[in-house]
Amino acid sequence: VDIARLGELGFIAALRRRAGRAGGAWLESIGDDAALLRPRRGRDLVVTADALVEGVHFRWSTTAAHALGRKALLANLSDLGAMGARPLGCLLVLALPREARPAQLAGFVGGLLAQARASACPLVGGDTVESALWCISITALGEVARGRALRRAGGRPGDRLLVSGVLGASGLGLRILEQGGARDPGERRFVRAHQLPVLPRGLGVALARRRLATAAIDLSDGLARDLAHLCAESGVGADVELERLPLAPGFERACRARGLDPQQLALSGGEDYQLLFAVGPGAPPVAQLARQLGVRLSEIGRLRQGRAIRWLRAGRRVTPGRARGFEHFKAGPEGAE
């Protein structure tokens, strides 16, 4: 895919052919001034947008184009899931240099469309423009049964706090990449977890459908920061038991081999794309819930009155060092990318 040869219009025409008609609730997808959707009755709609910028979120020297295309959409799918929504479709705003390598562009588009198909989230529109660097922005729409969306607000004191999957694996993978790449198969697993996160598929939708969660947020900036968001919106504090944070097998050893603090990474690694959610006192036990939903779930603490987030080890309060999570414009030594 040579953008300088195809031009904007040739590229859009090729994208339209490859993406095909979106169908379903979409009356019009690529090819008009805008995409046109007929919402189903009894559904609320969810809309989210995310960006990936070359040199900030990814570097071509350490990035496979196909995985980047998939990951660009996964960030949005994670947001939809955190609202309990099923994907409807996505729009791609792609800013890229005229000199973009054809293999990179083809790989990126291929990855994006593959993920779109796999997640039933067809590409329905967007914009393609020239830029000195790659800037990828995706908007995704989803639907959720009326009134059932998962919100950040809604958590109450006493609610159990659960997290899906493992924490910090993506953050470790990024550090390994930054330090020159994987040295063994164990490290490669973490690099993969960074390059192509595995989302807890269907978890958010199941929680919403069964009204199991009182509040939810996806983990994109690290547990410490995302928990703070959930608590702030819910107007509660939390107790988190550090020894209950779910870590991947070999995670702590791999961290130490690289001189990294595993707890630090688990709390602030970023891009985990797991779901953090609260369940009320009446919810089934975690093991039963995990079995029902077909995902790994860990109970890591409880919401409490007040505003403080307390980190506990062996029941005693501790202060984890600088567990801030990633923040754009303020990235310090532990800032992701």
Added chain:
Amino acid sequence: VDIARLGELGFIAALRRRAGRAGGAWLESIGDDAALLRPRRGRDLVVTADALVEGVHFRWSTTAAHALGRKALLANLSDLGAMGARPLGCLLVLALPREARPAQLAGFVGGLLAQARASACPLVGGDTVESALWCISITALGEVARGRALRRAGGRPGDRLLVSGVLGASGLGLRILEQGGARDPGERRFVRAHQLPVLPRGLGVALARRRLATAAIDLSDGLARDLAHLCAESGVGADVELERLPLAPGFERACRARGLDPQQLALSGGEDYQLLFAVGPGAPPVAQLARQLGVRLSEIGRLRQGRAIRWLRAGRRVTPGRARGFEHFKAGPEGAE
């Protein structure tokens, strides 16, 4: 607004305070994993996304930040209008450098929010990330009565072809900026038309409500190119009478003073943000339509069978030189920006 001092989260919090709750059909706007919308019954939804990139769409040396913020949203509002849709809300993906000048950021946000309020298109979400250059991407949503959306497809041979406003004024303003800026009040008008286009407010919605148009497209890449899109989607050709193209007072003189071809600019200037649409044989006369809708409308030709777009002067076919319109990645001497 100092992004390096505020950080991503401080900026988002400030934006949330300034934007306020979206209300209306929005159950949730800024502050959750995604925005949450309850569609009204009997409405179709329209979604569109557009990007503005520093160094390609605008240069800070010739750009007022407040106008840029307004214009960024206007491009989307123009797309919504071309579908016959009323705005519902927008999402802003803002990639910008840590060193962004506080006055530029404040001006941009102020302009965007002012336009959002003026157009009843509240900011409901988005993403803010770091980048080596400004890359602004906005997604807008709108609603239109079920089945009434204006499409590019739908034009039939014999339909009259109408355009709102004037052509080429924005393109001329850009050339004046590129040549060092306005030299007199007459030129300043065209620069303003480029920096802050005036949309045919309410026109698309009125056309859709009254089922007056068989096809429509907004003029963003220049009449020549956008007419080609409308014709391709409708499967028709067109006859356009060049002497009927609507030009602003003083446009031709101003073009000649700069050594520019007025017809060329009218056909391919870009960023007119006017509406090009077709009406069936039974539609009211243009003058009556214009009065009813409260906008300037000009009949410039007709759709015809076949695929060819024929440019006529005094009834005879002519070939306008390189009337291509702007295309990213292929910008030649007449390419906009």
